[in-house]
Amino acid sequence: MKFIETKLAGVVIIEPKVFADDRGWFMESFNEPLFHQQLAEFGHPIPRPFVQDNHSCSKKHVLRGLHFQRDPHAQGKLVRVTAGSAYDVAVDIRKGSETFGQWLGVELSAKNGRMLWIPEGFAHGFLALEDNTEFLYKTTDIYSKACEQSINWNDPAIGIQWPVTEGLIISQKDEEAPLLSQVVSSVSVLTGNVTSSELQVIGDDRGSLIALEQGRDIPFDVRRAYYIFNTKAGISRGSHAHFRLEQYIICLSGKCRILIDDGVTQESIWLDAPNKAIHIKKLIWREMHDFSEDCVLLVFASNHYDEGDYLRNYDDFMRAVKRYA
Incomplete structure (x- = not known):
């Protein structure tokens, strides 16, 4: 061909x-x-x-x-x-x-x-x-x-x-x-953005509960879920973007700082409570810094793992933003 x-x-x-x-x-x-x-x-x-x-x-x-x-x-x-x-x-x-x-x-x-x-x-x-x-x-x-x-x-x-x-x-x-x-x-196809939200806490004197429903709280069909824990002091993670993948991230325990970059502006978002969540859409560069020792990040993803969907070099990411965003 x-x-x-x-x-x-x-x-x-x-x-x-x-x-x-x-x-x-x-x-x-x-x-x-x-x-x-x-x-x-x-x-x-x-x-x-x-x-x-x-x-x-x-x-x-x-x-x-x-x-x-x-x-x-x-x-x-x-x-x-x-x-x-x-x-x-x-x-x-x-x-x-x-x-x-x-x-x-x-x-x-x-x-x-x-x-x-x-x-x-x-x-x-x-x-x-x-x-x-x-x-x-x-x-x-x-x-x-x-x-x-x-x-x-x-x-x-x-x-x-x-x-x-x-x-x-x-x-x-x-x-x-x-x-x-x-x-x-x-029309919104490959335009990336990030949305922060506070989840509803249901609780009484026995404790608390948070419910997540696909299509309501999580705004896409979930095809993969994973969690990040035991990150060593001084270690940063992420440093990539995705062509199409969307992620919904919650910090179940501890805290960390998420650096968000859409190719024009950068913003740091702290996830430091289990009722805080962020929805990261496609073509957004993300980095995770300042993990506490007890930090546990739960990530829901809109698709299965696909290395071809990753942008791991920042210059490649910027070229993709100019071409597709």
């Missing part, structure tokens, strides 16, 4: 190698280790696992889009055409991105076998160029009606140069979709 970077950071064209003879042809359409390796070499985040496949068939001049899903079900898409041909479009809707509002168009067809990787933070649409155009795509999250949103295919501020503009077949929903300027305030 050949991987080609585009002008939109994160969007990648993939050209498979086709082996053909008088019997027909064969090609490898997806190879996860190679896919991850190439994205990492380009300096792009490793996506979450693909969890859903979609397959559509469209008449000539059917236009679908521009579609995206908001958090917590934002989707990355690996798209290809298995019959016919389509003009496929990605639009950068990442707030703060150097290419915000810019678009990329690529012709995908059964003949050229090209695929397009469109990460979270982009709106997507396509125009069928032939009858019976079959479009197949893998997504990193399931479809969520509550999170789906559209941007008008003909938004003049974006200025997509579709190959055809007359006689298009467009759903009423897509035709009436709002402009990018009207939906941008709801």
Whole structure:
């Protein structure tokens, strides 16, 4: 496979190698280790696992889009055409991105076998160029009606140069979709921030209790939990950021200082009571200092351990903030 970077950071064209003879042809359409390796070499985040496949068939001049899903079900898409041909479009809707509002168009067809990787933070649409155009795509999250949103295919501020503009077949929903300027305030994909909170203590003369509920207190699906203890005096921990992982941290015993850095400002937050918690979203540099001898930190994480999601070098973190935040 050949991987080609585009002008939109994160969007990648993939050209498979086709082996053909008088019997027909064969090609490898997806190879996860190679896919991850190439994205990492380009300096792009490793996506979450693909969890859903979609397959559509469209008449000539059917236009679908521009579609995206908001958090917590934002989707990355690996798209290809298995019959016919389509003009496929990605639009950068990442707030703060150097290419915000810019678009990329690529012709995908059964003949050229090209695929397009469109990460979270982009709106997507396509125009069928032939009858019976079959479009197949893998997504990193399931479809969520509550999170789906559209941007008008003909938004003049974006200025997509579709190959055809007359006689298009467009759903009423897509035709009436709002402009990018009207939906941008709801777009939050790779924007990091930190939220502090005080947990409700339930207690009487026997003692105290704190209850944590997923979806209420912990604002994401928990896929991993761990705790840090017996940290030696003078030792600091952390010194990394994550492309996508979110964490919810509570100090069950003792205290420590959490240094938070979003690439613009730094702040120190003391966790020194079991009813204090912080929610650290993606693309936030964090360091943990000044551990007391009895400190126990409990961490809930939004995903399983994945070394590819880590940014362990501060310069790499700053480059990621400028590119993706």
